[in-house]
Amino acid sequence: MDFALNEEQRMFQKMFRDFVTNEVAPLAEEIDGEEKLPRELLEKTAMQGFLGALLPEEFEGVALDAISYCLLLEELARACTSTAMTISVHNGLVSKTILDNGSDEQKGKYLEPMAFGEKIGCFALTEPAAGSDVTALATRARRDGGDYVLNGCKTWASNGGIADIFLVFAITDPDVEPKGISAFIVERDTPGFKVGYREPTMGLRGLTCNTLYFDDCRVPAENLLGQEGEGFKIAMRALDFARLSLSAICLGGAQAALEAGIQFAIEHEEFGGPIALKQAIQNFIADAASEIQALRYLVYHTAWLADTGATYTRDASMAKLIGSEIAMRAANKMLQVHGGFGYMKEYAIERMYRDFRALQIMEGTSEIQRFIIARDILKEKGLVIKP
Numbered sequence: 022m023d024f025a026l027n028e029e030q031r032m033f034q035k036m037f038r039d040f041v042t043n044e045v046a047p048l049a050e051e052i053d054g055e056e057k058l059p060r061e062l063l064e065k066t067a068m069q070g071f072l073g074a075l076l077p078e079e080f081e082g083v084a085l086d087a088i089s090y091c092l093l094l095e096e097l098a099r100a101c102t103s104t105a106m107t108i109s110v111h112n113g114l115v116s117k118t119i120l121d122n123g124s125d126e127q128k129g130k131y132l133e134p135m136a137f138g139e140k141i142g143c144f145a146l147t148e149p150a151a152g153s154d155v156t157a158l159a160t161r162a163r164r165d166g167g168d169y170v171l172n173g174c175k176t177w178a179s180n181g182g183i184a185d186i187f188l189v190f191a192i193t194d195p196d197v198e199p200k201g202i203s204a205f206i207v208e209r210d211t212p213g214f215k216v217g218y219r220e221p222t223m224g225l226r227g228l229t230c231n232t233l234y235f236d237d238c239r240v241p242a243e244n245l246l247g248q249e250g251e252g253f254k255i256a257m258r259a260l261d262f263a264r265l266s267l268s269a270i271c272l273g274g275a276q277a278a279l280e281a282g283i284q285f286a287i288e289h290e291e292f293g294g295p296i297a298l299k300q301a302i303q304n305f306i307a308d309a310a311s312e313i314q315a316l317r318y319l320v321y322h323t324a325w326l327a328d329t330g331a332t333y334t335r336d337a338s339m340a341k342l343i344g345s346e347i348a349m350r351a352a353n354k355m356l357q358v359h360g361g362f363g364y365m366k367e368y369a370i371e372r373m374y375r376d377f378r379a380l381q382i383m384e385g386t387s388e389i390q391r392f393i394i395a396r397d398i399l400k401e402k403g404l405v406i407k408p
């Protein structure tokens with residue numbers, strides 16, 4: 022058993038940390054306030070290879086292993102959760118899914134521009150009446166000659182405002198659940214497709230989450246990803262990796278909250294000395310640090326499992342469940358350490374508190390993660406459970 026990062030992973034970690042410290046951290050408040058990522062920042066991340074992080078060299082990617090990729094997201098999230106999420110959706114949910122399931126033509130057409138950041142990805146599964154229950158999708162795709170005709174609406178499509186390539190899940194056969202779902206690559210300028218309303222949100226304000234409309238939108242049949250009816254399987258596999266990714270974002274975010282709390286506790290004085298001398302404050306720090314350390318091992322272990330090719334659905338759900346709760350608890354405790362200052366926009370902990378709340382909801386709520394974990398455990402005992 023070896024708990025150490027290898028030399029290459031340590032080198033990547035330093036490189037990611039340096040870039041994030043210099044280029045992302047100074048922009049975090051602006052990204053939150055302006056509610057968008059500066060285009061130049063995305064271009065700089067592309068130059069570093071971050072937008073082709075999971076793609077092989079053949080498609081101009083840098084082919085990070087899952088552990089190194091988690092280190093990247095962890096570092097990004099230490100500075101800005103919105104930036105980390107934007108990059109995570111582009112890589113893990115979209116370009117990796119095309120890499121894993123696409124035809125040679127699809128990979129040849131889409132992956133290189135995605136690695137260069139010329140095209141940004143968006144993953145559109147959720148609908149107004151189909152969130153946790155993916156089998157309730159209402160968006161339909163009807164085959165018509167050489168096309169599929171899409172009708173329906175998606176909500177909460179992260180990156181919707183900036184994306185060029187939309188991975189859209191729609192029902193092709195309403196009589197077969199969940200196998201009647203198929204996945205399509207939809208380009209932004211496709212007639213009948215419109216990127217609509219941007220959701221104003223409590224946090225993660227740099228992440229643009231939009232409603233998408235499909236009105237007799239004709240998508241060429243060659244844009245079907247995988248086979249007809251494979252959409253559910255494709256989405257679930259993508260979400261396994263997305264949950265691992267999100268747990269790394271939780272880890273980086275929680276660490277940033279802790280560091281902000283420690284710094285404040287050392288600098289801020291009450292009753293004639295730093296509040297860090299008070300045991301109540303030390304307890305906040307010790308509890309958060311211990312949870313973060315436990316999370317770190319869970320995230321890296323799950324990433325290692327992914328790298329070995331093992332099934333890691335249960336582990337990814339555990340990491341996502343625990344990670345999002347630890348991040349939220351860390352932000353809550355460290356905001357308390359800040360006292361009234363923590364409630365002011367001037368302090369980063371206020372933004373973290375708002376940002377982290379979304380992590381317990383997106384990519385499957387905590388309740389759904391608990392279901393996935395229990396289903397996997399009980400299946401081993403011969404009991405089949407339903408959500």
Ligand SMILES: Cc1cc2nc3c(=O)[nH]c(=O)nc-3n(C[C@H](O)[C@H](O)[C@H](O)COP(=O)(O)OP(=O)(O)OC[C@H]3O[C@@H](n4cnc5c(N)ncnc54)[C@H](O)[C@@H]3O)c2cc1C
Pocket residue numbers: 110144145146147149151152153154176177178179180225230379382383384385386387388389392408
């Ligand atoms: C910031 C943000 C970004 C997002 N980005 C994307 C994206 O890029 N692409 C995308 O497709 N979606 C995205 N989503 C949508 C997200 O995946 C859904 O919000 C999530 O899956 C929950 O669905 P819902 O909001 O419809 O809630 P619902 O499914 O309606 O759930 C409401 C409540 O009921 C609970 N619940 C539901 N079913 C059960 C059950 N069987 N057992 C116990 N409790 C249950 C839920 O846990 C929740 O507490 C995003 C959401 C957010 C907040």
